[in-house]
Amino acid sequence: MSTNTPPAGRPEALYRLAERVAIEAAEFVRVSRPPGRVEVAATKSSPTDAVTEIDRATEDLIRAAIAAERPDDGFVGEEGEDLIGTSGVDWVVDPIDGTVNFVYGIGAYGVSIAARVDGAVVAGCVVNVATGETYGAVLGGGAWKTQAPAGGPTTPLTAPTPPSVALALVATGFSYRPEIRAAQAAAMTQLLPQVRDIRRIGSAALDLCGLAEGRCDAYVEQGLKPWDLAAGSLVAAEAGIVLEGLDGPPDERLVMAAHPLICREYFALVRACGF
Structure with a gap:
């Protein structure tokens, strides 16, 4: 393990990195999106399963930002090849979850970054690009939502009692x-x-x-x-x-x-x- 890589078992520190990178990536997606409909660069499972160049660029940004701080971690992303790490930590990333919404300009797409330790998800952050809302959680530490802009009021999340x-x-x-x-x-x-x-x-x-x-x-x-x-x-x-x-x-x-x-x-x- 690199001497610069923090120890694996610190979910709060992993969350802080996930949140910072997710907010940075969401801003990149927001400013990179051109007016109108976004061009589809490729498809995956079917002709309707779209990928854009901004998806790929955003994943590259996330990979680089995480690797700069935790070079021995693994990485599992939607758009690129998996990277096997040596630290016990890997990052599971969707650079734009909701790509079809992104293509059409429908305001429901987000950056999703999670950290796993020895295969178990211990920290996760989702940023709604269109609204700036940030959702976060740490295993055993609860879940919360931060209003836009980044640094706005944060409130704990407890699922309300549902109807039948x-x-x-x-x-x-x-x-x-x-x-x-x-x-x-x-x-x-x-x-x-x-x-x-x-x-x-x-x-x-x-x-x-x-x-x-x-x-x-x-x-x-x-x-x-x-x-x-x-x-x-x-x-x-x-x-x-x-x-x-x-x-x-x-x-x-x-x-x-x-x-x-x-x-x-x-x-x-x-x-x-x-x-």
């Missing part, structure tokens, strides 16, 4: 692969009559932070990658939300999230609907 499942507003998202999207639509057809309504915002990280502060009551999505999930899931969990997968922890196969008062009923409903 029948009156729950459910956040969700869909795969970019047509065959998977068709199956998800069939499952959603079963779920929709049994809840208040659904919201498809277009950013998993912001959905999970919204769940933490009560902008929705429950969440379900399939196909999330680690960078989609890492920071937002910690914010939600530290705010009191329960997260599960189909048969264990949340993963790419399925992510379900809800308040403890409704989670058992809601999770059973999601499974019964065929997700």
Whole structure:
């Protein structure tokens, strides 16, 4: 390990770095975005799964900023190759979560940075680029929201008591692969009559932070990658939300999230609907 690399097991210090870099990256995204629709540079899982040059440049900025302070850490990013570290810490990064929103100028896209120690997420920060709101969490240390601009008032996040499942507003998202999207639509057809309504915002990280502060009551999505999930899931969990997968922890196969008062009923409903 480099003598300049801080020890692995300090979640608060890792959070401070995540927050500083996320705010810097969000400002870079904001000032780099041209007027109108952003040009798509490439696609990934399908022709509708977009990547822009600003996604790539933002991830490069984040990689460089973290490496400058913690050169022995690993890095898992959406747009570049994984880097294996030697410190026990790795960084899980989505430079723009909600790229399609970013392309179209819809104001719901964010920078998501999480730190893992020996595989467990211990710190996470999500910055809503369009609003400047910053969401943060440290494992065992709670979750919070800082109003824009950076350095504004910070308030703890505790997920509010939800209504019944029948009156729950459910956040969700869909795969970019047509065959998977068709199956998800069939499952959603079963779920929709049994809840208040659904919201498809277009950013998993912001959905999970919204769940933490009560902008929705429950969440379900399939196909999330680690960078989609890492920071937002910690914010939600530290705010009191329960997260599960189909048969264990949340993963790419399925992510379900809800308040403890409704989670058992809601999770059973999601499974019964065929997700």
